[in-house]
Amino acid sequence: MAVTLFIPAALRPFADNKAAVILPAKTAGEAVAALAAAYPDIQQHLYEPGGALRSFVNLFVGDTNIKNADGLNTPVPDGGEVTLVPAIAGGCL
């Protein structure tokens, strides 16, 4: 079961500047955990010390926010897409 995880520009410096990675995962949580295992530098930016996803990071499976589904247990179909959407502030005043 392979899924594609999209990494936003803000987090790419912590993931070898990759824009997307293909990972083995059946749920949204497994996909993010696999990313954090592959790129330890990104870990602190994704998880709270307690292990929950940080609140400025949203995770979507397809077009659905996992907050509106089963959270980190939200299933991802084989070949599905998972997208990390962090808050970005820029407007460049």
Place this chain on the structure above:
Amino acid sequence: MSLIPEERLESLSNDEIGRYSRHLLLPEVGVEGQKRLKAARVLLVGTGGLGAPLALYLAAAGVGTLGIVDFDVVEASNLQRQIIHSTRDIGRPKTASARDRIRALNPGVRVVEYNTALTSQNALDILKDYDLVADGTDNYPTRYLVNDACVLLGIPNVYGSIFQFEGQASVFYAKQGPCYRCLYPEPPPPGLVPSCAEGGVMGVLPGIVGNIQAAEVIKLLVGGADTLVGRLLLFDAWRMKFRELKLEKDPACPLCGAHPTIHELVDYEQFCGLKPTREESPVETVTALALKARLDAGEPLQLIDIREPHERAIVKFPGAKVIPLGQMVRRQEELDPSVDAVFLCKIGKRSVFAIRALQEAGYPGRLLNLEDGVNAWARDVDTSLPQY
């Protein structure tokens, strides 16, 4: 449903009918829609990358009143993307420069200038005179401030945000859908996401995202269109891809949820962690001139350049060891705790986060921050180097 009530509509003059004829020919806009645009009052927060296309296209479209909020002055490095300002405007307040350009484009638009920062103290007073707000700010405290003020006043917040090659756009309108806090209950910790001044931005990106915002503004004013309420549009200019995600209202949102706990504006600097907490000791700094003196005196120092490779290609810092910010904690054993370490980045902001990360990781040596970064070195010590 338009945001503009019937009783505010006034007739169009023959000149206006000529000027806006391409709108009037669209059945979706028509005379009614153009009258609504004329009666509308839109506040643009920020007259920068996003605010520039917003102001120009909304003025061209005949939005009757445009409020523009900005405390900044035009700098040369703005002109790569902030197309409302010109080379001759460098040094002028952005609101004045934008006002002149809007008036030249369309003298029928009433421009209200607020040459000030938007704050918790003035926000409600400024926003209450407007039908909606388009948010083109560049920092988290103002994002939350604009969101909260819009929810408290019951008006839409047309949102756009950019970083490097990526943009986000949505309409946060708590009466019909989620607000910004529903999506992002809390901002990232300071320093995680670099600003455009540090991270860079493709100049056309705010042109595209700002125009998406402008389209949403016009649609909300005219009424009857499918807006981005409840949808988040992601745009990647480098890969030229749009993606659309569903957004839902968070029933537990402290601002617009079922049982709100926020009933007034708060201290947004504090909310975003930008005020030092008591237990956090200040980071020691060294000025470029003082660093030069210490180096000239032959003092042993470790210089640590935390910038990325493409940044070092703009200006190299002689004699510095390179450890990018993201690898700092992992590579701390490469530092010698018995020797003072001076951290440098472009403007001396990200380097503070490198120092804090090492402090948290228990690094025992002395850590100093080069004040104002490599740009200060170019300004005060080696003036043959460019500032970027």
